Amino acid sequence: MGPVERPVGLPVMVRVGVLGAAGRMGQTVCQAVSEDADLSLVAAVDLRPAVVDLPPAAAVGVQEVQVGRGIDELERAGAEVAVDFTEAGAALSNMLWCANHGVHGVVGTSGLSAGDIEQLSTAFAAAGANCVVAPNFAIGAVLLMRLCALAAPYMDGVEIVELHHDAKVDAPSGTALRTAELLEAAREAAGAGPWAGDPTTTTNLPGTRGGSGAGGVRIHSVRLPGLLAHQEVLFGAAGQSLTVRHDSYDRRSFMPGVLLAVKRVAELPGLSVGLEAVLGF
Numbered sequence: 128m129g130p131v132e133r134p135v136g137l138p139v140m141v142r143v144g145v146l147g148a149a150g151r152m153g154q155t156v157c158q159a160v161s162e163d164a165d166l167s168l169v170a171a172v173d174l175r176p177a178v179v180d181l182p183p184a185a186a187v188g189v190q191e192v193q194v195g196r197g198i199d200e201l202e203r204a205g206a207e208v209a210v211d212f213t214e215a216g217a218a219l220s221n222m223l224w225c226a227n228h229g230v231h232g233v234v235g236t237s238g239l240s241a242g243d244i245e246q247l248s249t250a251f252a253a254a255g256a257n258c259v260v261a262p263n264f265a266i267g268a269v270l271l272m273r274l275c276a277l278a279a280p281y282m283d284g285v286e287i288v289e290l291h292h293d294a295k296v297d298a299p300s301g302t303a304l305r306t307a308e309l310l311e312a313a314r315e316a317a318g319a320g321p322w323a324g325d326p327t328t329t330t331n332l333p334g335t336r337g338g339s340g341a342g343g344v345r346i347h348s349v350r351l352p353g354l355l356a357h358q359e360v361l362f363g364a365a366g367q368s369l370t371v372r373h374d375s376y377d378r379r380s381f382m383p384g385v386l387l388a389v390k391r392v393a394e395l396p397g398l399s400v401g402l403e404a405v406l407g408f
C-alpha cells in the first residue's frame with residue numbers, strides 16, 4: 128500500500144497519528160499537533176485506554192481525543208505520518224508496520240539498537256515512505272552536540288553526564304550515546320587521535336567510572352525525581368576545562384523539533400537518524 132492520496136483543492140494539512148498517545152510525551156505531542164494549523168491529529172494509539180485533553184486553542188475544534196488500542200487505527204484514519212513515543216521493542220514493530228503500509232515515521236523513542244536501526248533503514252529504503260529517528264528533539268540539545276563536535280579535536284579528554292527523571296527506564300540516554308559517536312567522528316575527521324587514556328587502575332566500586340561509549344568516552348547516568356532531561360559534556364586539557372550543558376525543563380522543549388520532523392519527513396528519503404537532517408545541518 129502506498130502513501131495516502133491528498134484530496135485535490137483542500138488545504139494541505141498533514142494527517143498525523145500518535146503512537147504512545149497516553150504516555151507523557153505522547154500526550155504532549157497530541158496537544159502540539161492539534162494546535163498546529165498545518166497538521167491534523169487523526170489518530171491516537173496506546174496499549175492502555177485513555178482520553179487526552181487538548182488545549183483550548185486546538186485547531187481541531189474539540190477538547191479531547193479518545194485513544195484507540197491498535198496500530199490499525201492509523202490505516203483507518205488515513206494517517207500520513209506516525210509519531211512514535213513508546214518503548215524500544217514497540218517502536219521497532221510499529222515502524223516496520225508503517226514501512227509496510229506507506230506511512231512516514233517520526234520516532235523519538237529511545238533504546239533502539241544499531242541492529243534495529245539497520246532493520247528500519249532496510250525496511251524504509253524499500254518502502255516508498257520515510258522515517259526520522261532522533262534521540263533528542265530539543266533543538267538546544269542538537270546544538271550542544273554540534274558545539275561539542277567543534278571542541279572535540281582541540282581537547283585531550285571528555286566525559287558525558289546525562290541526567291533524567293526517575294521514570295526513565297533505559298540508560299544511558301540515546302543523546303549521550305549519539306554525542307559520544309559525534310565526538311569520535313569529529314576527532315577522526317580532524318586526525319586528532321584517541322582521547323587521553325583512563326588513569327584508573329583500581330575500581331573500588333563497580334560502575335563508578337560509568338559506561339564506555341564510542342571512542343571509549345565515559346558516560347554517566349543520573350536518575351532523580353525533579354529532573355526532566357539534561358546533559359553535560361565536560362572537556363579537559365592541560366590547565367583548562369570546557370563544560371557544555373543543555374537542560375530541557377519541560378516536554379514542550381521537544382515539540383518544535385517533533386513538529387518540524389513531521390512536516391519535513393516526506394522530503395527526506397529513507398531513514399534519517401538525528402534531527403540534524405531535518406534542520407539541514
Ligand code: NAD
Nearest residue numbers: 147149150151152173174212213217235236237262263264
Ligand atoms: P511513557 O511511559 O510515559 O509513555 C510510553 C507510552 O507508550 C505508554 O503510554 C505505553 O502504554 C505506550 N506503549 C507501549 N507500547 C506500545 C505500543 N506497542 N503501541 C502503542 N503504545 C504503546 O514514556 P515517555 O516519558 O512518554 O517516553 C516515551 C519514550 O520517548 C521513551 O523512550 C523516552 O526515552 C523517549 N523520549 C525521547 C525524547 C526525544 O527527544 N527523542 C524526549 C523525551 C522522551
